[in-house]
Amino acid sequence: MNETFNFTSRLKTISIVLMLIGAAALAGGFVVYSGDEINRVWANLLLDSVFFMGIGMGAAFFIAAVYLAWGGFSVVFKRVPEAISQWMPVSAIILLLVLIAGHGNLYHWTHHDAMEHDPILKGKQPYLNLPFFFVRFAFFVGALVICTILLRKTSLKEDTMAAGDTSMYKRSLVIASVFIPFFAVYILVTAWDWLMSLDPHWYSTMYGWYSFASFWVTSIAVITLFTIYLKKQGYLKEVNVNHLHNLGIMMFAFSIFWTYVTFCQFMLIWYANIPEETIYFQHRYGHYKPLFYGIFVLNFVLPFLLLMSRDAKRSMSRLVLVACIIIVGHFIDFYLMIMPATVGDNNGFGFLEIGLPCLFIGMMLYVVFSSLAKAPLVPKNHPFLQESINNSL
């Protein structure tokens, strides 16, 4: 029960090599693209930092939601989402740097003359202005980063307490119940700020849920991948096929949730057929048509069919396959939120689009594995530990 993850030098090398590839791609991007084309580099930086931060944030939400629901099944592999959530503070800093350096290239509304001659943007000025933009960032992301760090600390402290002491569990419940309301507003506000304001004239009330559904199912897929990796390496002996089944159910369910939310947003706009609203899909339908249909195949049809049966959810190889499909599919989903508004028809899948995610994956692997190595892989005094070990479906 005292097993600790060993962050081997091989894994370190892999993550550092990934980081170097990504850094080279980024540097190459700044060299190759100049003038108006530089937007492509900024758009990719925004895409990767928002997407990978969403994964860390989703893992923190996973822990908080399980605490508040008094859930027991995830306790044996609780350190995995915890370690992934430790990546969130790092990625928040990266995103902040990208926004500070790149807001002029990314967001049309940051330019003064654009604001002055545009009555619609002028009406939105009380909300869409740079000081308030960064205040919102600091307020919501700061609060969630603090909650995430506290949740991790409380969980580690629980290990050192006497057996049967639930004071740390109760403290975690309090932190989680502070986390959730902040998170609820955070997902709406940040989706408007970072993604929706790329098209500053357009708005949709479903947008926050849509982007939340996307990164939430991605982080469940990432949790599944890390859990299966640790299991394959011989760690996490108490994790059995029933826990993986639960994760499979969550991937299946939230893929359907994503489809529901996405289709709701699309159908209302399609039905009403108001030009100011349909322009969003007009941009995504012409040049981006294959991707627009592709995400429905990758994020709905394939997970739905591949994970439908009970046996599929209990098979490791099937879960890994579907988790990879989901991660790629939702990366493309975020690509579709960002690219049409920033680079328009000049998009592409080049060295930048492939290389830059490597930078973020490398950093994420490094942070996650080093936080995994810092603490025992199975929490010790969690009151639901035995319930989690006995979990069966």
Place this chain on the structure above:
Amino acid sequence: MRNKFLVGLYSDEDKMIDGVKAMRESHLEVYDVVSPFAVHGLDDALGLNESRLHITGFIYGFSGLAIALSFMTWSFTSDWPLNFGGKPHFSFPAFIPILFEFTVLSASIGMTLTFLLRSGLYPGRIRETLDERTTDDKFAVVFRISKKTTEEEIGKMKEMLQSSGAEEIKERELSRHY
């Protein structure tokens, strides 16, 4: 046709599960277990195959989807084409909510009816109960006694029931779907 059954009644489900496991290990064929609530781990102890009900659910759901899609396509495009706000007659996004609802409806009704039929339940059916206390607080382990069952085997069944903690052992004659 009447069948003979040997019934052992337990009031503790843990003893009952351990008993069932021991009986299956000594190659006795447990016909059924009747319990007032779903007992965790009983399916594994009895060695039951996975239910095939959800496969019928998929078939009903898929048929519902196909029926709804073909009916809407037929009625909106060829039987009675109407102009709704200038949209094409075959407007797939508008069909999706109905497709979803009809799929769920077909799957749920179909599965319910299949389950009832398979369990021998229909309006007017009066079922014999194995023991009325199995609807309250008793767990019954049931063996079927056919013509081939030897006295020796019956003795062994009784002994196993007794040793695993059955409080009451009796023989009953019932129809196959008791």
